[in-house]
Amino acid sequence: MPMADAPLLQVDGIELAFGGIQALRDVSLTARRGAITAVIGPNGAGKTSLFNAVSGFYKPQRGRVVFEDRDITRANASRRAALGLARTFQNVALFRGMTVLDNIKLGGHTRLHANPLTAMWYLGAAHREEMALRREIERDVIDLLEIDHVRNLPVAALSYGLQKRVELARALAMRPKLLMLDEPVAGMNREETEDMARFILDIQEERGITVLLIEHDMGLVMDIANHVVVLNFGQVIGQGTPAEVRANPEVVRAYLGSAAAAAVPA
């Protein structure tokens, strides 16, 4: 098997429990390099728990998270960020007192080298570094996501759809290898959803960034995902291409109930 086909992210037999509640049971999945992998499932299926285990908020009791052949199961979240994992949140998690540009710049923050003292003077090397970051963000993030008209506004002044886009921009500014999106179009209208779908495809196709996303909007998932993983009650109940998953009777049962599943021709 050639290296290029080795998955970027491999989740291997993860078990996660909170007291008596088993959030994830023996969950395994892979995110292929350069592909869009979607995790779907009813509410409470464990999708966000899975994301939190991958991004480092929860430490699973059993199983491994492997990123680029490196076991990161025990690494903390900021270490994982440095390795190339970036994520967005279900609820918009922007720094509300700051402008759009400041929020996005914070994504590139860890890549700057200035320390508290050199940065204090805002001169010389620290200043040059800052300017380079800013140019890079203008070119690679702001233009791509079409948010140049709002860059100096406080984020609180933006519409919900634009805030989600800024959050995506901030994640992109981290120059991630793996971009994890937790319900990127939740609460968006049709037009905003279509824009977001286009941006995610651009990110995948132009930047070659691997995407792992959680989404309830089946239309979006079926349109853009290369691979779909279905969770229910903390377990993987099916996976495959969008077409395969749609035809999987167990998946249909999880979503629509057993009566509807019986109506689906086998």
Place this chain on the structure above:
Amino acid sequence: MSGNPFDWIALAEYSAIGLLSGGLLALIALGFVLIYKGTGVINFAMGEFMMLGAYFFYTTNVMWRLPTLLALVATLAAVALVAALIERTVLRPLAGQPVISVLMATIGLASALHGGVDAVWGGANLEMPALLPRKPFTVGEILVPGQVVWSFVLAATIITAFTLYFRFSKTGVAMRAAASDPITAYVLGIDVRRTQALTWIFAGMVGAVAGIVVASMTSLSPALGGAALGVLAVIILGGLDSIAGAIVAGLIVGLIESLTAGYLGGKVRDIVPYVTVLVILLVRPYGLFGTRQIERL
């Protein structure tokens, strides 16, 4: 006002002195705001940072006879070290505990530092060298002591520097981010523990500077730490999470203190900040500039 002309000059003088000495109060308030904004903790040991700073400075400058500037640098380094140590050993293990536990911990910390200083340096009044020029300033017939003016200039400079630092520097922006949403900051790769430690270090150094200046204008004794308590009242008045609020509240209390001391005598002056705060909190429970907690249903 017939027959007994009102002394406008005295009023102007009291006001000027009050506003200018409010600068130092605002600086102490900045220490409280830094820690509250950065880590969500009300640090009751702020006065003890002032005290530590003043005693370290006394030790290096008066006892060891180091030149003033060197003594100042050594003092700030020592206080920074103590603050970082406190953050690491007392505050960090308490992360996630109820607010009241953390509050009690800082009160305990205050007692411990207070007792420690008493044990090491004794409770006697020590003479500090005057650091700021004493030459008074006169504007027309109004006369203001030089130390008061220069302490204001110093406080204003430090507060401005911090404001710029938080607005423009990489670390400052990261500290704001970590303060406003630690979880998200963490995901972005910001080392939240480090920014919180840095917050304590900054607050400790601000407190130390304030303590040194206050001690150099009056005298040095373990009672110096108590000065911060009135300032805590100031800061609740300004809203615990607002630097602007700290500044304005510092000036207001400085003004009121000076006016009451001038017209009603020094005894009354000590209760003025508390009475003012009581009245203002009755009207605006979230402080003058603080963020009002809004519950959305």
